[in-house]
Every structure is written in structure tokens, then in C-alpha cells.
Amino acid sequence: MKDFALSGPFPFSAIVGQEDMKLAMILTAIDPGIGGVLVFGDRGTGKSTAVRGLAALLPPITAVAGCPVNSAHEGDIPDWAQVTDRHVIEKPTPVIDLPLGATEDRVVGALDIEKALTRGEKAFEPGLLARANRGYLYIDEVNLLEDHLVDLLLDVAQSGQNVVEREGLSIRHAARFVLVGSGNPEEGELRPQLLDRFGLSVEVTSPRDIDTRIEVIRRRDAYDRDPIGFLTNWRGSDMDLRARIVAAKRALGQAEAGEPILRDCAELCVALGSDGLRGELTLLRAARALATFDGVTTVSRDHLRRVAPAALRHRLRRDPLDEAGSTTRVERVVTEVLG
Amino acid sequence: MSLGEDRWQRVNLALACFALDPAALGGIWLRARVGPVRDRVQKGLETSLQGLTLRRLHPGIGDDALFGGIDLAASLAQGKMVRTRGLLGGSAVLVMPMAERVKPGLAARLASALDTKSGLSLIALDEGAEPEETLPRALADRLAIHLDLADQCLSDAPELALDPADLAEAAKLLPHVTLPDGAIAELTEVAARLGIASLRAPLQALAVARASAALSGEDRVESADLTLAVELVLAPRATQIPASQDSPPEPQAPDPPPAPETQPDHAKDQDQIDLPPIEMLLEAAKAMLPPDLLARLQAGRASRRAPGATGTGAAKKGNRRGRPLASRPGRMGGDARVDLVATLRAAAPWQAMRRAASDQPDRLHIRMSDIRLRQFQETSDRAIIFVVDASGSAAMARLAEAKGAIELLLGEAYARRDHVALVAFRGDGSEVLLPPTRSLVQTKRRLAQLPGGGGTPLAAGLRAALELAIMAQAKGMTPSVALLTDGRANVDLAGIANRVQAGLDATAMARAIRARGWPAIVIDTGLRPTGGLDVLARDMGAPYLPLPRADARTLSAAVDASLTPA
Numbered sequence: 001m002k003d004f005a006l007s008g009p010f011p012f013s014a015i016v017g018q019e020d021m022k023l024a025m026i027l028t029a030i031d032p033g034i035g036g037v038l039v040f041g042d043r044g045t046g047k048s049t050a051v052r053g054l055a056a057l058l059p060p061i062t063a064v065a066g067c068p069v070n071s072a073h074e075g076d077i078p079d080w081a082q083v084t085d086r087h088v089i090e091k092p093t094p095v096i097d098l099p100l101g102a103t104e105d106r107v108v109g110a111l112d113i114e115k116a117l118t119r120g121e122k123a124f125e126p127g128l129l130a131r132a133n134r135g136y137l138y139i140d141e142v143n144l145l146e147d148h149l150v151d152l153l154l155d156v157a158q159s160g161q162n163v164v165e166r167e168g169l170s171i172r173h174a175a176r177f178v179l180v181g182s183g184n185p186e187e188g189e190l191r192p193q194l195l196d197r198f199g200l201s202v203e204v205t206s207p208r209d210i211d212t213r214i215e216v217i218r219r220r221d222a223y224d225r226d227p228i229g230f231l232t233n234w235r236g237s238d239m240d241l242r243a244r245i246v247a248a249k250r251a252l253g254q255a256e257a258g259e260p261i262l263r264d265c266a267e268l269c270v271a272l273g274s275d276g277l278r279g280e281l282t283l284l285r286a287a288r289a290l291a292t293f294d295g296v297t298t299v300s301r302d303h304l305r306r307v308a309p310a311a312l313r314h315r316l317r318r319d320p321l322d323e324a325g326s327t328t329r330v331e332r333v334v335t336e337v338l339g
Numbered sequence: 340m341s342l343g344e345d346r347w348q349r350v351n352l353a354l355a356c357f358a359l360d361p362a363a364l365g366g367i368w369l370r371a372r373v374g375p376v377r378d379r380v381q382k383g384l385e386t387s388l389q390g391l392t393l394r395r396l397h398p399g400i401g402d403d404a405l406f407g408g409i410d411l412a413a414s415l416a417q418g419k420m421v422r423t424r425g426l427l428g429g430s431a432v433l434v435m436p437m438a439e440r441v442k443p444g445l446a447a448r449l450a451s452a453l454d455t456k457s458g459l460s461l462i463a464l465d466e467g468a469e470p471e472e473t474l475p476r477a478l479a480d481r482l483a484i485h486l487d488l489a490d491q492c493l494s495d496a497p498e499l500a501l502d503p504a505d506l507a508e509a510a511k512l513l514p515h516v517t518l519p520d521g522a523i524a525e526l527t528e529v530a531a532r533l534g535i536a537s538l539r540a541p542l543q544a545l546a547v548a549r550a551s552a553a554l555s556g557e558d559r560v561e562s563a564d565l566t567l568a569v570e571l572v573l574a575p576r577a578t579q580i581p582a583s584q585d586s587p588p589e590p591q592a593p594d595p596p597p598a599p600e601t602q603p604d605h606a607k608d609q610d611q612i613d614l615p616p617i618e619m620l621l622e623a624a625k626a627m628l629p630p631d632l633l634a635r636l637q638a639g640r641a642s643r644r645a646p647g648a649t650g651t652g653a654a655k656k657g658n659r660r661g662r663p664l665a666s667r668p669g670r671m672g673g674d675a676r677v678d679l680v681a682t683l684r685a686a687a688p689w690q691a692m693r694r695a696a697s698d699q700p701d702r703l704h705i706r707m708s709d710i711r712l713r714q715f716q717e718t719s720d721r722a723i724i725f726v727v728d729a730s731g732s733a734a735m736a737r738l739a740e741a742k743g744a745i746e747l748l749l750g751e752a753y754a755r756r757d758h759v760a761l762v763a764f765r766g767d768g769s770e771v772l773l774p775p776t777r778s779l780v781q782t783k784r785r786l787a788q789l790p791g792g793g794g795t796p797l798a799a800g801l802r803a804a805l806e807l808a809i810m811a812q813a814k815g816m817t818p819s820v821a822l823l824t825d826g827r828a829n830v831d832l833a834g835i836a837n838r839v840q841a842g843l844d845a846t847a848m849a850r851a852i853r854a855r856g857w858p859a860i861v862i863d864t865g866l867r868p869t870g871g872l873d874v875l876a877r878d879m880g881a882p883y884l885p886l887p888r889a890d891a892r893t894l895s896a897a898v899d900a901s902l903t904p905a
Contacts, residue, residue, distance in 0.1 A: 042536050042537070043476070043477065043480050043536070043537050043539075044480060044536070044537035044538045044539045044540075045538070046538075048451075048454065097451055097455075099444065099447055099448040099451065102444075103676065105676060106402075111679065116679065140447055140450075140451065140477075141443065141447055141477070144443055206536040206537070206538060210524075210527065210528050210531055213527045213528075213530075213531060213538060213541075214523055214524045214527045214528070216538050217523050217526070217527050217538060217541045217542055217545070218523050220538075220542055221523060221542060221545055224363065224542070
């Protein structure tokens with residue numbers, strides 16, 4: 001396995017606190033099929049730091065150098081791409097930022113206007129979704145993103161395929177990525193249909209405890225002053241975590257969830273009144289990923305209990321007259337059902 | 340030294356600190372109208388930032404200019420691709436005038452560029468006149484130094500003394516500046532006590548403290564440096580006034596020492612000589628809090644401004660999607676989408692002529708004037724403004740129904756694109772309890788404490804609604820007004836109990852609303868509907884609906900049905 005580069009983003013394992021968020025991100029790294037992670041909370045709580053740190057921690061991917069969608073083998077290169085450099089190289093797991101206010105053209109890709117106008121060629125200019133293939137797509141302020149764009153993103157994230165049918169183009173390419181969205185619920189909320197499409201959701205807040213806050217500042221300051229030294233110090237922890245994630249990924253196929261666990265999943269979702277079956281499926285997948293992360297192959301009730309808030313919190317029916325937050329409701333039902 | 344001179348001194352220091360380490364500080368948020376004072380600051384910046392690239396942005400800048408893109412005119416003319424270089428490429432100090440007009444999209448892009456690219460920093464020149472017109476918070480959070488020079492006199496603002504040679508000297512010293520133990524802890528705690536949630540602020544304060552130490556030729560951060568950092572970075576971000584040591588504000592603050600002079604119970608005793616006690620830093624911060632902030636905090640309104648601040652930047656013109664309209668000629672760039680077919684159609688008739696005139700007969704000839712852009716027509720969002728009578732004569736129950744109706748409407752607001760606002764009137768005036776919002780979270784928090792009792796200042800309530808509606812319309816929403824009252828106006832606009840004048844004022848306000856042509860509804864919640872309210876409804880041009888036993892559900896259905904624009 002290749003070693004770390006000596007400079008890089010803030011190490012994932014050096015992030016203080018925010019255990020829910022870190023766990024949710026690790027689970028999606030183990031099983032990208034869980035779907036995206038939605039992080040709601042205050043500014044400056046390390047959301048983007050965590051995404052970047054996690055991607056840097058993951059083993060690099062092997063990809064064809066000139067391929068716009070990071071294909072692993074020459075055979076996977078989409079037919080529309082004119083790839084000149086066909087060497088297979090290692091590159092870090094991509095993390096692509098989707099800026100607020102990005103146009104649909106930039107996201108899904110569009111007709112390459114420049115080639116069309118200057119050379120009269122009909123060529124496809126890949127968008128951000130192509131670049132995010134096999135990596136992470138990070139959207140800050142996802143709740144301020146235009147609804148149709150969020151719709152489109154979630155659709156692609158779930159199907160793993162980006163299909164462009166417009167301006168006389170008919171193009172498809174692989175777009176498998178983990179979607180990480182973040183935002184502040186006070187500035188606007190997401191439609192329930194969209195919320196449901198995210199696999200896991202976590203709420204983060206600035207740490208209230210002074211000592212934790214001091215530790216955050218101390219580590220960040222140490223990183224800013226001497227990034228190389230800081231990365232070297234934390235490399236051990238990051239490598240351990242990487243090894244655990246890689247091992248968990250490998251063990252995912254063997255993870256077993258017995259009949260009683262499936263029943264528990266269903267009962268939890270029925271008790272919470274979540275729409276559709278996506279809740280059960282995500283809950284199961286997340287619990288399985290957590291089990292392998294813990295190094296066991298059997299999913300237990302404890303695993304369910306630990307992932308239930310993240311997997312179900314955002315799937316509840318909105319009750320405008322209920323004062324209790326969704327997290328409280330999930331926890332209450334989890335205690336009732338699982339004991 | 341006068342207050343103004345004192346502040347100017349700090350401006351001077353702030354600029355020097357920024358010039359020393361622009362990347363670590365992220366930038367300056369300078370709030371001042373255009374004028375000689377701001378010119379002096381800018382001149383000072385130019386002197387101190389010699390050797391660095393200064394680049395100007397404008398708030399309407401497009402992605403092409405920011406990140407680089409295709410120079411379409413040159414590409415078309417030369418027949419090969421010509422690229423422009425983006426402003427964000429390479430290290431530079433970006434200067435942005437009219438920063439209060441930055442849209443959230445641009446703010447997010449700049450913020451992420453400041454986060455990820457080293458060597459970039461931003462000076463935001465905010466010329467906002469109103470408190471709501473301000474830099475988007477996502478961006479403000481990344482800029483270490485916040486300066487407000489709105490009421491700085493020119494006489495107190497002599498030329499800034501910034502000597503490039505001194506700065507070069509200090510820059511050499513900067514990497515060797517050390518921090519005393521406990522400085523991090525102190526700054527973090529001061530930030531927490533001032534109610535600053537973001538953890539970027541203490542980091543930026545540290546950077547300022549280091550730069551300030553280097554400026555004074557020290558290789559160790561001293562107490563004066565920490566004080567300066569608190570004044571420049573932390574004080575302007577305060578969202579609460581730190582409680583004095585007698586009454587610790589929250590359980591989160593580890594029990595502050597009983598007296599500021601002696602603090603034997605602090606863990607970092609060995610650094611007593613170097614570090615000012617936290618209380619002293621807090622005092623410094625308190626002295627820096629603007630007097631109007633104190634007033635705002637006392638009125639409990641700071642929180643409204645804080646989380647979802649609705650500056651020009653946050654305003655969304657409801658431009659989500661829409662029906663395609665005919666294309667129009669225009670320039671490429673920014674968010675514009677080229678309508679390729681229309682462009683080709685526009686170019687087609689000229690091809691024969693252009694080919695003849697050109698030496699490349701086999702290619703398509705497109706000129707800038709052929710470019711057609713797509714246009715979409717969008718319908719704007721609704722803003723339903725509830726004006727609720729919270730006076731003694733209206734039973735508390737009605738208020739509860741109104742609250743319920745608002746929450747029900749908001750629950751469905753995702754699909755309908757409704758924003759909901761709430762004005763309550765009672766006693767001698769009115770109060771905007773909920774500015775237009777779609778956020779259920781925010782609404783629940785606000786509605787939890789709706790007081791009742793007192794007289795019925797109907798006119799004041801209507802006036803507040805009118806103002807809200809004008810604001811909402813300026814943001815591209817379609818306002819509508821729903822008045823819930825039992826109609827016995829007895830307090831006039833001036834807040835004096837005078838039944839006759841109160842009635843006249845209410846009629847005048849109702850006519851003002853009608854003149855704007857907004858949909859409205861008057862709901863009579865009185866047990867025995869009296870005659871007065873239907874007259875008022877006529878004055879407002881609104882349907883009159885007596886609903887003596889309305890519950891939340893019928894209320895929301897009635898409002899929804901009657902306010903839907905035909």
C-alpha cells in the first residue's frame with residue numbers, strides 16, 4: 001500500500017469530537033451503496049474538513065490518466081471521451097466541490113460550446129459529476145441549492161449513471177460517488193422527498209465544552225503552523241483507520257444479518273411511520289457496515305441501535321405541532337422497540 | 340485620545356497585521372460608505388501590501404472570470420481556443436467593493452477558495468446602508484478582521500502610518516513568534532463567553548496576536564497582543580454580552596474566578612505574568628461592542644439578525660426554474676445558457692457572405708452578435724403575512740389558532756413555495772415576530788413565546804405588515820396579508836388610546852395596503868361579529884370572513900383559499 005504524501009488536508013483522525021458525523025462518513029466509505037450523508041449544523045464545525053480528511057485517508061484509486069470519469073480500466077472509458085493518455089496511474093480519491101449557484105451544464109456536463117463553434121464538432125464536455133466518479137461530491141449549503149439540481153444529483157447518486165439527453169447529445173457515463181451535503185436548517189429546509197434520498201443524516205453543533213473547543217483550536221493551530229510535523233504525528237492513527245476501513249470493505253460480503261434483525265428493522269420503521277422501504281434498507285446496510293467496521297460478521301441489535309438515529313432521523317413524517325426534535329423521537333422509538 | 344482616534348489607531352494596527360500575514364488572516368471586512376475615510380484605508384492598504392498582487396472583483400462576477408474560461412470573442416475571431424486566466428488562480432489579495440451585494444452563490448465559491456487555496460485573501464468593502472444589507476455570513480466568517488468605520492470622522496483619521504520597511508522587518512520575525520501556554524485556552528474561552536459559535540474566530544484571533552507581536556518586535560505573544568486580537572477579531576462577532584463574574588451565564592463557562600485581580604484557582608498560574616486574566620480580555624471586548632449592539636441585544640433581536648440574516652446577499656430572486664421563453668441576444672458568461680439552435684439559426688443567413696470574406700471557407704462562421712441566450716420565466720414565491728391581534732380583547736385562544744395555522748401552512752410550504760411571516764399587535768404598538776421564512780425550525784422557536792394582552796393598535800399592526808410586504812416584494816416574492824382580529828381598534832399609530840383617531844389610522848393603513856394591489860383577507864375572530872370590520876375589509880379590498888370558532892385547520896384552509904392569486 002502506498003504511503004501518505006507528506007502534505008495534505010487536516011488528518012481525519014485528528015478531528016476532535018463530532019463522532020456521529022465521522023461514523024456516518026466512515027460507514028459510507030465502507031459501503032458507498034448506503035447513499036449520501038447529510039450534515040446539518042452550524043458553520044465552522046469541521047464538515048468540509050472531515051470530507052477532505054476522509055478522502056485523503058482512503059487508499060488511492062487506480063485510474064486511466066486521461067479519462068474524464070476516472071475509469072479503472074481502459075475498457076470502462078466511455079466511448080465519447082477522446083482519451084490520449086491511456087496509462088493506468090494511481091490518484092487520490094477525488095473530492096469535488098459543487099458550488100452553490102452552479103448551472104446544470106456545469107453539473108451534468110453539456111455540449112462543448114467551444115468545439116462546436118470553433119471546429120463544428122459535436123463533443124461532450126463532462127461536468128462535475130464525471131469528475132466525482134469513484135470519489136466524493138461535497139455540496140455546502142445543499143438546502144440553498146436549486147431544487148431541480150438536488151433532485152438530479154440524488155437521482156444520479158442512486159443510479160450510478162449520469163444520462164445526458166439534450167442539445168442533440170445522448171450520452172451516459174458512470175457516476176458513482178458518495179454525496180455529502182451540508183447546510184444550516186435555519187436558512188431553509190430541504191423537501192421531504194429529497195431528505196429521504198440521503199442515506200444517513202447527522203446533526204452537528206459547535207462543541208459546547210470549553211476544553212473540547214480549546215483542543216480543536218490547539219490542533220488546528222498546530223496543523224497550520226507545521227503541517228508536515230502534524231501529519232507525521234497523526235499518520236499512525238490515520239493508517240490504523242484506513243486499515244480498518246479496507247478490512248471492513250473486504251468483509252462486507254460476509255456480514256450476516258439474521259431474521260430477527262430484519263424484523264427489528266421493519267418494526268422500527270413501522271413504529272416511526274417512515275414512508276417507503278428506503279428506511280429499512282439503509283438501516284440494514286448501515287448496520288452491516290458498522291458490524292464489519294467493528295470487526296465482526298454478525299449484525300447485532302447494538303449495531304442497529306447505533307445507526308438508527310442517523311439512518312431514520314430524516315425520514316419521519318413532519319408533524320408541525322410536535323415540539324420534540326426528530327432525534328428524540330427516533331431515540332424514543334428505538335428504546336421502545338429494541339428495549 | 341478621543342474615541343475616534345483610538346479606533347483609528349486600531350485600524351492602523353489591523354491593516355499592519357493583515358499586511359504581515361494575509362493568508363492566515365483570510366481578510367478584512369471593512370464596513371464603510373465610500374468617502375475620504377475609506378479612501379485613506381485603501382491607500383494604507385496599497386502602501387502596506389506592496390509586492391502582493393491586488394485584484395478587484397465585483398459582486399456580479401461570473402465563473403469564467405473567477406476560475407478562468409474561454410474567451411469567446413477571441414476564440415471565434417482566431418478560430419482556435421483562447422482561454423482567460425481566472426482571478427482566483429495564483430496568490431493574490433482580492434478587493435471587492437460593494438461586498439454587501441454578493442449573492443450566496445458567489446459567497447460560497449469565494450469561501451471555498453479562501454479555505455482551500457493558499458495565498459488568497461479578501462478585502463470586502465461593504466457599503467451597506469441598512470443593518471440588513473451586509474456581507475453574507477459564510478464569507479464574513481472567513482475574514483478575520485471586521486472593521487466598522489460608519490461613523491469615523493475624517494478629523495480623527497490622519498494618514499495611516501504604515502512603513503513597508505518596518506513590515507518587512509516584522510515579516511521576518513513572524514515565523515519565530517511563540518505563544519505562551521494557555522493563550523489558546525484564553526482566546527477560546529473569551530470567544531465562547533461572547534457567544535461566538537464558529538471555531539474559526541479563535542484561530543483567526545491567534546493569527547492576529549502573532550502578527551501583532553511580530554509588529555512590536557517581540558518573538559513572544561504578550562498580553563497587549565491578545566487584547567488587540569480580542570478587540571479586532573472577537574468583539575465584532577459577539578452575539579451575547581458576557582455576564583460579569585458574579586453571574587456566570589451558562590454552565591458551559593468553567594466557574595470564573597471570584598475577583599479579577601487574584602485568581603489562584605487557575606490552572607495556568609505559571610503564566611500569570613504574561614497573560615491578562617480572561618475577565619480583562621472580556622472587558623476589552625465589551626468596550627469594543629458598538630452601543631447599538633447593546634440595544635439590539637437587550638431588545639432580544641440580535642438573534643434575528645444573526646442566523647438567517649437577510650441581507651442583499653441572502654435575498655433570492657425566486658429564480659428557480661420556469662417556462663422557457665424566446666431566446667434573446669446576449670453575451671455568454673456567468674449563469675447564462677446559450678441556446679445553440681437559435682444561435683445557429685441567427686448565424687445561418689450570413690454564412691455565404693462570411694465564407695466569401697474569410698480565408699477558411701469550410702468552417703462555420705459565428706460572430707459574437709449571433710449568440711442567443713436562453714431565458715426562463717419564473718413565478719415568484721408567495722409571502723403570507725399574518726397580522727394577529729394579540730390584545731386583551733382577542734382571546735389567547737385565537738393567538739394559538741393563528742400559530743397552529745402558520746405551522747400548518749409552513750408544513751406544506753415546500754410544495755407551494757410559501758414564505759410565512761407573523762406580525763402581532765397589542766398594547767401600544769406592533770412587533771414583527773417572524774420575518775418571512777420557510778424554516779419550520781425557526782418558526783417553532785419564535786412562536787413558542789408569543790405574548791398577549793393590552794390595547795388594540797390595529798393601525799400599527801397593519802403598518803408593520805405593509806413594511807414587511809414591501810420588503811418581501813423587493814426580494815421577488817408576492818406578498819399577501821391575512822388580518823386576524825376582533826376589530827375594536829382603540830390605539831392609534833402614535834400609541835395613544837383614542838378610539839376615533841385609531842379608527843381613522845386603521846382605515847388609512849388599510850387603504851395603503853389596497854393601493855398596492857396585494858391579495859388580503861380579513862378574518863373576524865370576535866364571538867359576535869360587529870359591523871366595523873367589514874368596512875375595514877372593503878377599505879383593504881379584501882374579502883371579509885367571520886370565523887368565530889376557527890381552529891387551526893379551518894383557518895389555514897380559509898387563508899389558503901382566499902389568498903391564492905386568481
